[in-house]
Amino acid sequence: MALIQARGLSKTFGSKAAVRGLSFDVVPGSVTGFLGPNGAGKSTTMRLMLGLDNGEGVTTYDGVPYRELKQPLRQVGSVLDAKPFHPTRKAVNHLRMLAASNSIPNSRVTDVINLVGLGDVANAKPKTFSLGMGQRLGLATALLGDPGTLILDEPANGLDPQGVHWLRNMLKTLAGQGRSIFVSSHLLSEMALMADSLVVVGRGMLIASGKMSDFISTSNRNAVLIRVENPELMTRELRARNAAVVTEPDGKLAITGMDSDRVGGLAHELGVRVFELSNREATLEEAFLDATGASEEFRASMGFGNQGAAFGGPMMGQQGYGAPGGSGQQGYGAQGGYGQQGQQGGYGQQGGYGQQGQQGGYGGQPGQGYGPPPGYGAPPPPPHDTGTSQDGSRRDGDTA
Amino acid sequence: MTGALRYEWMRIRTIRSSYWMSALAIALTFGITLLMALSISAADLDDEFDSVYQVTTYIVLAGASGPFIPVMAAPFYAVMGVMAVGHEYRYGTNKATLSAIPDRVAVLAAKLVVLVAWVLASIAITLLLGMAITWLLLDNPQFGSHLVRPLLNYTGYCVGFAVAGMGLAALLRNQTGAIVAALTWPLVVEPIIYGVSLAISETTGGGIGKLTNLLPSSAGRRSMFDPYEAIAGFGNGEVWSIGAAVIVFWLGVILVLAAGATSFIKRDA
Numbered sequence: 325m326a327l328i329q330a331r332g333l334s335k336t337f338g339s340k341a342a343v344r345g346l347s348f349d350v351v352p353g354s355v356t357g358f359l360g361p362n363g364a365g366k367s368t369t370m371r372l373m374l375g376l377d378n379g380e381g382v383t384t385y386d387g388v389p390y391r392e393l394k395q396p397l398r399q400v401g402s403v404l405d406a407k408p409f410h411p412t413r414k415a416v417n418h419l420r421m422l423a424a425s426n427s428i429p430n431s432r433v434t435d436v437i438n439l440v441g442l443g444d445v446a447n448a449k450p451k452t453f454s455l456g457m458g459q460r461l462g463l464a465t466a467l468l469g470d471p472g473t474l475i476l477d478e479p480a481n482g483l484d485p486q487g488v489h490w491l492r493n494m495l496k497t498l499a500g501q502g503r504s505i506f507v508s509s510h511l512l513s514e515m516a517l518m519a520d521s522l523v524v525v526g527r528g529m530l531i532a533s534g535k536m537s538d539f540i541s542t543s544n545r546n547a548v549l550i551r552v553e554n555p556e557l558m559t560r561e562l563r564a565r566n567a568a569v570v571t572e573p574d575g576k577l578a579i580t581g582m583d584s585d586r587v588g589g590l591a592h593e594l595g596v597r598v599f600e601l602s603n604r605e606a607t608l609e610e611a612f613l614d615a616t617g618a619s620e621e622f623r624a625s626m627g628f629g630n631q632g633a634a635f636g637g638p639m640m641g642q643q644g645y646g647a648p649g650g651s652g653q654q655g656y657g658a659q660g661g662y663g664q665q666g667q668q669g670g671y672g673q674q675g676g677y678g679q680q681g682q683q684g685g686y687g688g689q690p691g692q693g694y695g696p697p698p699g700y701g702a703p704p705p706p707p708h709d710t711g712t713s714q715d716g717s718r719r720d721g722d723t724a
Numbered sequence: 725m726t727g728a729l730r731y732e733w734m735r736i737r738t739i740r741s742s743y744w745m746s747a748l749a750i751a752l753t754f755g756i757t758l759l760m761a762l763s764i765s766a767a768d769l770d771d772e773f774d775s776v777y778q779v780t781t782y783i784v785l786a787g788a789s790g791p792f793i794p795v796m797a798a799p800f801y802a803v804m805g806v807m808a809v810g811h812e813y814r815y816g817t818n819k820a821t822l823s824a825i826p827d828r829v830a831v832l833a834a835k836l837v838v839l840v841a842w843v844l845a846s847i848a849i850t851l852l853l854g855m856a857i858t859w860l861l862l863d864n865p866q867f868g869s870h871l872v873r874p875l876l877n878y879t880g881y882c883v884g885f886a887v888a889g890m891g892l893a894a895l896l897r898n899q900t901g902a903i904v905a906a907l908t909w910p911l912v913v914e915p916i917i918y919g920v921s922l923a924i925s926e927t928t929g930g931g932i933g934k935l936t937n938l939l940p941s942s943a944g945r946r947s948m949f950d951p952y953e954a955i956a957g958f959g960n961g962e963v964w965s966i967g968a969a970v971i972v973f974w975l976g977v978i979l980v981l982a983a984g985a986t987s988f989i990k991r992d993a
Contacts, residue, residue, distance in 0.1 A: 375826050376819055376993035391826040395727070400823075408820045410739055410811060417738040425731035425824040465820060 326385040326399060326473045327351060328504055333372045335365070335379035335528075342368045343379065343528040350506045350521075352472070355499045357519030357536070358508035361616050365528040366508045367404065370477050373506075374402055385473055397426040401466030402475040406482060407458035408465075411451030415442060415461055418450065419468060428469055436464040441490070455482030463491070474498065476507040480514055492518045516608040526616045536608065543606035543614050547578040548587045553597040561594055562587070578604065728825045728834035732808075736838055741807055746846040749800035749882075750853070756796060757854045761861040795878070795945065797850065798885040801843050802906040805889025808835045809988070810899030818993050828989045835890060836981075843886045847879050877947040877970060884944060884977040885910075891977075894984030897991075910941035918942055940976025943969040 328350035335343040343365040350356045360366050371377040375391040382389055385400055393399050409418045419433040437446050440460040445453070450461060459482050466474055474495070480488050488511070495518060499505045506523075509515050515522075522539050524532040532539050540546075547570075552558045555577055559569045567582040579587055584603050591598045606614070736742045809832075812818035825831050858865045885906070893902040921936045936942060947969040964972075 371819070371993065374819075374823055376822055378990070378992055393826070396826060397824050402823050404819050404823075405816045408816045410815050410817060412740060413738050417734070421731055421734040421738060422820065422824050424734045425727040427727065427730075 326504055330383045332381035334381055335368050341528055346530050348523045348533040350504050352504045353502045354520040355495050355505040355518050356521040357515040358523050360525035364525045367477055370475055395426040397469035399471050400473045401471040403462035403466045403479055404477045409450045412449050414447050416446040423468055426469055436467045440464040456487050459483055473504045480509055480511050512609040512612055524615050531615050540606050540611045543611035545606035545610045547580050547604045548584045549576045549602050549604050550587055551576045551600040558596055725830045728830040732834040732838040745800050745804045749797035750850050753797045753850045754853050757857050761857045765861045798882050799907050801882050801886040802889035803903055805886035806893040806902040808839050808890050809893035810902050813897045814899045822993050832985055832988055839886055840883055843883050847882055874948045881944040888977045888980045891981035891984030894988040914939045914941050937964045940973045944973035
């Protein structure tokens with residue numbers, strides 16, 4: 325049951341830095357999710373951790389680098405590719421071959437192939453396997469040595485819902501046995517159910533590392549929502565108390581910087597009738613998009629929106645977020661976030677979002693930015709910025 | 725190293741291509757051997773010269789391999805060598821392999837050992853079949869010490885092809901490219917260089933023909949012929965000794981293997 329310690333992992337391809345000074349821990353007894361946009365360096369990091377790529381830094385498993393492990397499959401199991409096997413070598417022979425390298429008995433091969441649900445096709449050739457079956461065979465490979473640590477790159481890719489459910493339960497069970505599970509995935513909803521901790525990267529740098537609940541709580545999308553009789557008065561008084569207030573499209577006030585007890589108390593003091601008071605908690609997806617907005621390597625062109633959304637990515641931030649051995653650059657920042665610096669502060673002051681200028685951030689006129697154009701007929705979407713402008717580009721660092 | 729050997733032994737035994745590549749090499753050599761034996765047995769050889777029988781015995785045994793005829797089995801062994809490493813890159817198994825055995829030197833050494841053992845076993849079968857045909861069909865088969873050197877060099881030539889194929893795959897990290905390179909060099913590139921060099925040598929009357937001694941595959945083929953003196957005057961008397969031919973061939977093989985091994989060990993998986 326190994327403690328994984330990654331320190332100073334760096335890797336460059338030519339002049340391009342794929343991973344830059346990445347440091348984090350993965351503790352036993354937990355599922356640690358590894359998140360980042362495409363091209364953020366997740367797979368490269370995992371290869372560095374396993375000594376497959378040459379780079380800088382070191383990763384140790386209970387203090388021992390991977391290349392120095394005796395019979396590594398018995399200590400660290402890994403899956404890095406979806407279908408890493410010869411198409412005409414029987415599944416069982418693929419496992420026996422790997423087992424032979426680490427003196428793992430053939431009885432264990434039978435065990436793991438049944439465990440991943442491939443017992444009926446053990447003697448089939450993997451060329452007939454679906455992507456999901458290939459993933460299961462990869463997982464069987466990882467589990468072959470009954471290791472205390474698992475490193476899995478997108479293991480849920482290609483799995484059907486039952487397979488995803490099975491994977492989640494299995495990983496949580498394995499973590500419950502005290503193993504260290506480090507798993508990357510693009511399925512954020514799945515990660516939210518599975519992971520206890522997160523390592524979030526963007527452009528090869530650490531954005532966040534720590535408990536998932538802490539990560540989500542730092543999202544600016546967490547807010548107190550209140551619907552009151554006199555929103556203008558409430559807004560003014562809240563701002564006088566340094567709370568950030570945004571008027572939602574449905575008229576509610578979204579308040580950050582003050583908890584719901586104090587907001588309710590203030591309404592009471594002001595004699596303002598409250599129709600609704602609730603806490604809005606960010607989802608992992610929202611927190612992830614906030615955190616990695618500025619660090620997308622590849623962006624799709626959305627093809628609509630006018631002025632461009634305008635909240636800066638947290639990569640601009642300087643406020644550290646629990647990164648081990650943090651250097652100050654590993655911040656999950658607040659300063660680069662949205663709605664922090666504009667005159668109006670906050671997002672969505674005037675309805676839509678994506679307008680440039682003083683309001684910046686989410687603020688904007690209806691029809692500008694990401695929102696549906698006038699006459700489109702649909703109500704404005706909730707204020708979930710995509711960070712996408714008319715030409716599909718994200719303008720890093722723009723703030724409200 | 726033991727784990728790597730177990731892994732590689734399992735690897736080579738559990739893919740069909742290992743078997744059919746060996747089977748093709750054996751079958752092709754057997755077919756040529758049979759045809760040669762039938763032709764020679766039908767001919768009226770002058771029985772005053774034992775050397776004639778010695779040469780024919782060798783020719784039949786080694787599938788007519790010699791300085792002017794390609795060793796038909798060698799390309800198949802080269803492809804086997806390519807597949808020993810090329811499969812890892814083609815099917816993305818190299819990461820799984822190196823995760824199981826992080827010591828890359830051990831991985832490559834195990835591949836080399838198992839590949840050579842497999843090829844040697846195939847050659848042994850080839851020679852046993854050739855010996856049986858020789859015994860059955862030739863009038864006066866000459867089995868003796870004179871066969872040792874050419875047959876050793878024949879064996880070395882086939883093994884060298886396999887090793888060079890492995891080195892090429894590790895160097896190029898591309899199975900198709902390595903197979904093309906392994907086949908084109910001995911069968912196309914060297915013959916062209918050889919022919920052009922000799923033509924230039926004859927027209928200029930000068931020593932450019934000596935350069936042909938540096939062609940590894942050609943040197944390897946020359947090393948098989950026995951008696952070597954029969955062709956000592958070939959190429960304006962500029963042909964190097966049989967020992968030098970062996971050295972040139974193996975230098976070529978080792979160069980390719982060293983380049984491939986360096987790439988395999990140093991580069992990212």
